[in-house]
Amino acid sequence: MKSFDVIVIGSGSGLEVSSEAAERGLSVAVVEKGPFGGTCLNRGCIPSKALIHCANVMETTRRAGQFGIKASIEAVDWQFIIRRVYDEIDREALAIEEGNREVPNITVFKGHGRFVGMKSLEVNEERISAETIVIAAGSRPSVPEMPGLPDVPYITSDEALRLPEQPRRLAILGGGYIAAELAHFFGSLGTEVTIIHRRPLLLRGEDEQVSRRFTQVYERRFNMLLNAQISQARRQPGQIALEVMINGDMRTVVVDALLLATGRIPNTDLLEVANTEVEVDQRGFIKTDEYLETSVPGIWALGDIVGKYLLKHSANLEAAHVAHNIFHPNQEMAVDYHAMPHAIFASPQIASVGLTEQAAREQNIPYSTATYEYQDTAYGSSIEDRDGFVKVLANSETREILGCHVLGSEASMLIQEVANAMRMRLTTDAITQSIYVHPALPEVVQRAFAAL
16 A cells, blocks of 8 residues: 555645645645546536637627627537637646646546545555545536436536537526526527426525526526426437426427436545545535544545535635645634625626525524616616616625625626625625726626615
8 A cells, every 4th residue: 555645636626735735745646537627627617618608609699789780690610619618628637637747746546536444545456545635526417316317318517518519409407507507508509498497496596586587587598497397208219308297287398418407416425435434414515624624633625525615716715725724733724705706607697695685584684685777877778788687785784795696797797896895894885985987887786785
């Protein structure tokens, strides 16, 4: 058995820990079964946003007539779209792996790792151990149990972004952010999209007002089957037949491809974490203390496998804390997740930070709330955004900013100023007393706060 000072499982955000360990002269093992860079680079946020930009270009072209510009679309080169994105991503993943292999005191183990003891793993029939282990092995798409599904050539988000051919008809099972983004991508490029969701609204984790408006927009764009469940999936020659129960009525939906977007599960089972004394919760996510150390001293965890926030920027925050806490044991720092923003790159975009109104009610926090429509600002009106709005919440006694929710153009950018103010625990004055460029889109944020 080979012994190392540090083992890092996963080559996404965990590499921040392995690189610092290597810089300190420690012997490091990096275990990764797939391409380096983790889910974000290879199967998640980076390729999806690059591909979604193509959908945005298509949508802009189709809307050109609203601005007196005549434009037409001759064709969609699907292979070029996919190749343009993944040629660059594959090069970057390979470069990250080669960079790690070139570091003298880093040993790369390319293969599936599994725990065979408290602090020992087996990779490609070789056993390795270390006193310090960082588990950053991420999550994977959840596949629900469904009659007939094993016989159907379904896809998940892992495969959806590398399809060799564009499906003509696509059913998406799910109503979360993955379903929303991929519906926009495929639908804008010409695929007939049917969304099948068991709830009455999409994006249940968002503020209810945002979820309702977003669902209304998507009902205009796609075939929406809400309050619906697939009771049977059948494979037919060249297509898939889905028996869908909607409010007690059965309907058959025939498509060329079925995309499952029903959430993600941690990879703790694949790692066989049960062979250690590392505690996991009921869903399989690793339990840690506020410093991200597990129930086993010397074993740490970060990223999706912890399940706090399944976001790359959250994993990066956690990686910085794990690195600090491992190498500065007398100065450990607890992770502060306050004002963790997120964005959904659908159309319309959504971005959010802080409490939703329903969460503020549940927590009995005294709050005031206000909304402001994009179209009631000069810039929002000029870009013809008739669906966009900003919703804000503040403590009605202290004026502390509690949350902000944006639906509309550039939502992912507009949320940042509020996230920064919330991170610094500032009051609404940080927004209302600032000077905003006129006429620019961020005015809609200031006016929402002024409406409080």
